[in-house]
Amino acid sequence: MSLLDVRNLTVQFKTDEGLVTAVDDVSFTLNPGEVMGLVGESGSGKSVTAKALMKLNAGNTVYGGDSKITLNLDDGPVDVMSLRRPRDMQVIRGGAVSMIFQEPMASFAPAISIGKQMVEQLLIHTSLSKKQAKELSIEMLDRVGITHPSQRFNQYAFELSGGMRQRAMIAMALSTKPKLLIADEPTTALDVTIQAQVIDLMKDLVAEFGMGIIFITHDLSVVAQTADKVAVMYLGRIMESGPVRDVIRTPAHAYTRGLLNALPKLDDLDAPLTPIPGDIPSPLERPNGCVFHPRNAELRPGSRYETERPPLTEVSPGHFAAIFPEDLAGLS
Amino acid sequence: MTAPLIKTENLSVAFPIGGTVFNKQMLKAVDNVSIEIPQGAFVGVVGESGSGKTTLGRSLLNAVSITEGRAIYDDGEMRFDLTNMSKAELKAYRRRAQLIFQDPYAALSPRMTVRDIIAEPLEVMGLTKTRAETDDRVREIAGKCRLNLEHLRRYPHAFSGGQRQRISIARALACNPRFVVADECVAALDVSIQADILNLLKSLQKDLGLTFMFISHDLSVVAHTCDYVIVMHHGKIVESAPTRELFANPKHAYTRNLLAAIPSLDPDHKSRTG
Numbered sequence: 001m002s003l004l005d006v007r008n009l010t011v012q013f014k015t016d017e018g019l020v021t022a023v024d025d026v027s028f029t030l031n032p033g034e035v036m037g038l039v040g041e042s043g044s045g046k047s048v049t050a051k052a053l054m055k056l057n058a059g060n061t062v063y064g065g066d067s068k069i070t071l072n073l074d075d076g077p078v079d080v081m082s083l084r085r086p087r088d089m090q091v092i093r094g095g096a097v098s099m100i101f102q103e104p105m106a107s108f109a110p111a112i113s114i115g116k117q118m119v120e121q122l123l124i125h126t127s128l129s130k131k132q133a134k135e136l137s138i139e140m141l142d143r144v145g146i147t148h149p150s151q152r153f154n155q156y157a158f159e160l161s162g163g164m165r166q167r168a169m170i171a172m173a174l175s176t177k178p179k180l181l182i183a184d185e186p187t188t189a190l191d192v193t194i195q196a197q198v199i200d201l202m203k204d205l206v207a208e209f210g211m212g213i214i215f216i217t218h219d220l221s222v223v224a225q226t227a228d229k230v231a232v233m234y235l236g237r238i239m240e241s242g243p244v245r246d247v248i249r250t251p252a253h254a255y256t257r258g259l260l261n262a263l264p265k266l267d268d269l270d271a272p273l274t275p276i277p278g279d280i281p282s283p284l285e286r287p288n289g290c291v292f293h294p295r296n297a298e299l300r301p302g303s304r305y306e307t308e309r310p311p312l313t314e315v316s317p318g319h320f321a322a323i324f325p326e327d328l329a330g331l332s
Numbered sequence: 333m334t335a336p337l338i339k340t341e342n343l344s345v346a347f348p349i350g351g352t353v354f355n356k357q358m359l360k361a362v363d364n365v366s367i368e369i370p371q372g373a374f375v376g377v378v379g380e381s382g383s384g385k386t387t388l389g390r391s392l393l394n395a396v397s398i399t400e401g402r403a404i405y406d407d408g409e410m411r412f413d414l415t416n417m418s419k420a421e422l423k424a425y426r427r428r429a430q431l432i433f434q435d436p437y438a439a440l441s442p443r444m445t446v447r448d449i450i451a452e453p454l455e456v457m458g459l460t461k462t463r464a465e466t467d468d469r470v471r472e473i474a475g476k477c478r479l480n481l482e483h484l485r486r487y488p489h490a491f492s493g494g495q496r497q498r499i500s501i502a503r504a505l506a507c508n509p510r511f512v513v514a515d516e517c518v519a520a521l522d523v524s525i526q527a528d529i530l531n532l533l534k535s536l537q538k539d540l541g542l543t544f545m546f547i548s549h550d551l552s553v554v555a556h557t558c559d560y561v562i563v564m565h566h567g568k569i570v571e572s573a574p575t576r577e578l579f580a581n582p583k584h585a586y587t588r589n590l591l592a593a594i595p596s597l598d599p600d601h602k603s604r605t606g
Contacts, residue, residue, distance in 0.1 A: 041522035042493070162381070191380040191549060196593040218522060221595040245599050262527040264556040266594060269576065273556060275528035279492045 001072050003212045004030040004053070004180055010064025011048050011057065011236075019062070020283045022048040024236040024291075032179070033210040035202075037227030037244065039220060039259070043280050045236035046216045050182045053214070054093050055080060071096060073179060095125045098173035102185035104165035108157035115153035118172045125176045140171040144201055163194035167201065174205060184216045199226055220259060224248055229318075232256050235280070235291040238312065242319030252321035252328075254296045290322060335406065336368035337511060337543045338392055343367075343401035345384075345391045361387040363567035364401070369511075371407065374537055374544045376558030376575070378551055378590070384567035385547045389513040392545065393429050394422060405429070407510050427457055430509040434516040436496035440488040446499055447484040450474060453507045469506065476539065477502040478532060494525035498532065505536065513545045518553060530557050551594055555579050563587050 011023040023045040030036050038046045051057045053069060069080040073096050083089050101107045109117060115137055122133035134153070141149035144167040157165055166186060173181060183202070187195040203226065206213060215226055223230050224244060231241040232255065240253040251257045258276040265271055278295040281287060287294050290305040299305055304324060312320040313328060343365045351357035362384045369375050377385045390396045392403060394414055403414035405425065412425050433439040440449055450470045453459075460466040471481055477498045488496055497517060504512060514533065518526040534557060537544055548554050554561055555575060562572040563586065571584040582588045 041524065192551070192593040193380065193589060196595070199595065219595070220523075221597045224597050224599045225595040248597060248599065259523060260597075262524040263597065264527075264530075264550075264552040265597065266552050266555055266579065266591075269555050269579065273527035273530055275526075275531065276524035279494060279525075 002029040003032045003034075003072055004214075005068075005070040005072070006049075006053070007066075007068040007070075008064065009049065009052060009067045009069065011045070011052055011067075012062045012064070013058070014060040014062060017284055021286060022236050022283070023052065025064075026233075026236070026238055028231055028238070028241065030180070030212045030214065032212050033206060034229065035206060035213040035215055035227045037223035037230040038214060038216045038233060039218065039223055039230060040233035041218060041259075041280060043235070043283065044233040046233050047184055048236075049233070050099070050184055050214055050216055053080065053180070053182060054097050054099065055083060055089060056093075056099075071180065090124070094121055094178075095176055096178055097180045097182065098176060098178040099182040099184065100166075100169050100173050100186045102188050104162065104169045104189070105157060107169055108165065110157055113154050113156055114160070114168050114172075115155075118153075118168075118175060121172065122175055136175055137171070140175045141168065144168070144171045144174075144205075145197075146171070162190055163197060166190060166194070166198055170198070170201065170205070174209065174211075177209065177211075179211055181211050181213045182216070183213060185218070186215075187222060188217065188219070195222070202226060220248065220263060232259070235283075235286065237291055237322065238320075239292060240319075240321040241312070242315070246316055246319040250316075252315040252319070253292075253323060254298045255292045256321075258295075335371065335408070337371045337373075337407055338367070338369040338403065338405055338545075340368075340392070340403040341366050341401055343388075343391065343403055344399050345387050345396055346399040358399075360567050362391060365567075365569055366401075367562060367569070367572070369543060369545065371510075372537070372541055372543055373560055374534070374546060374558045376554035376561045377545060377547045377564060378549065378554050378561060379564035380549065380590075382566075383564040385564050386515055387567075388564070389431075389515055389545055389547050392511075393431055393513055394425060395431070405511070423457075427459070427507050428509055429511040429513070430504040430507065432497075432501055432504045432512060432514040432517045435520050436493055436500050437520070439500050440496060440503075442488055445485050445487055446474075446479070446491075449488070449499060450484075450502050450506050453503060457507055459507055473502045473506050476536065477505070492525075493521050494528055497521060497525075497529050501529075501532070501536070505540070505542075508540075509542070511543045511545070513547065515547045516549070517546075519548070519550070526553070533557065551579075551590060563590070 007027050009023055009026045013020045013022060026049055040046045067081055071078045071080055118137040119133040122128055138149045138153050141152055146152050146167055187198050217223055227244045230244045230247050232239045234255050239255045240247055261274040264273055276295055277297055289307045290310050293299055293305040310322045310324050312322055313325050315321050344360055345362040346358040346360045349357050349359045379385045387396060391398050398415050405412040412421055447470055451466050454466050454469055460469055474481060479498050518529050546558055558575050561575050561578045563570050565586050571587045582591055
């Protein structure tokens, strides 16, 4: 049984200028022990999607009527959309679902020691005593590769380096043994060497704890190294999804190809960097049909994509792309 | 012809980090750096955070003061000793050397129109005499940076990250500098826009004969844009070589570690932590 099932998720925000669509009819599933990469540029709705899983979006959020998020926990499924009271929400927030944010400095309270913050959340979400919580916290710090964990326990966030802080964040997120871990750009603020360490660590932890991970990033190579499957988002819609090898090696959607062509590659220094033409349109002016069509250089004027929304068509087993079935033949 | 535009000898920049009045503790952010930047080169400086790459760039613009060593700027017409400059010389140097910032959201004043943002350096430096002349120059440079001329009357909030970075580049180039330090100028941008800005910088370098110092933490970006790469670690240069040579055959262990840590796009190729 899948761990997480998201069906027809639509998220809109009420603003002074009108209703802005951030996520538009997104569906996906995640199995235990599976890592899913959620890739897209800024404004693609990847963070809003992740926050919707814990209902963390701001007060002006409007969720679509048929949006359904089901979390299959040990003691039965939880319908996340139906949770209203903060007390009910506690089951998922920090308990069954943990989240790691991009900037580890901003995620820790600066005036409370790391250890105290770790113990605090354990006392809320588990039935451990204060002493047991402290022991578990130190053990977790050790597990994520922090040296002298019992000393680090009493230190403050500013005393740790960027990589250490992100490790402490991961230790804290995992200490409640969540079923689902949402990592929102966890390596973006880090140097490449530290990024490689954090990626390795997360892979080891999946093998050890077997939780599902949603890994949000704008970097396709980070996804290639971490994820089992990937969903590429643009303007709130999934453009392409499938096993990571299929999507990166044989991308079916023009947007995925555009992202890959824009990436500087180390093994071919002469390859020109090809930008995707145009800019991301304002969220108030969503294009009709396929949301990517104004920037798609491969389309001829007057094509179906300008007026009709392409369905997610299966390209190969488990690999879907938002294209019309007749365009499948053109792919090699 | 290949005389260096910038030449430094044992350049060091130190910052005080506490200690007592009599026993000041100093942190050497840049430590004994000797480099030569040829005219018209696109030189990349890479390193992790705290390696001193930004401080090196700023010291060459005289935005932080040099503690020890020498740095000379010589473009054939003007020559400046960066360690010993009068106010008038500094003013003249600012016309020759400019900086492009990392974050295009923070670098542009939200209360000025794009035209005013690009025109400000021209007016402050007194490079143009009449408003019409300023407007002509603004339109010229905005065109070169592929900005839509009809957008000049708008405010920065109306633009996306890539367009803002183009405005910020136009502003830096308005006074016709010879030497430009680009400090992580694509780090805040999406990959598709990053490619666009990198292509723009390269074409501007060719068209205007600029010399670039391109500071970045991203080795693959540097590999694609720069002719020459300097690798910094703890304020020191660990390796410097032409780009191809450095990436084909990195000599220093630190450079090899950095290269090995870059995640590969191939899911079956595992990158390793050093």
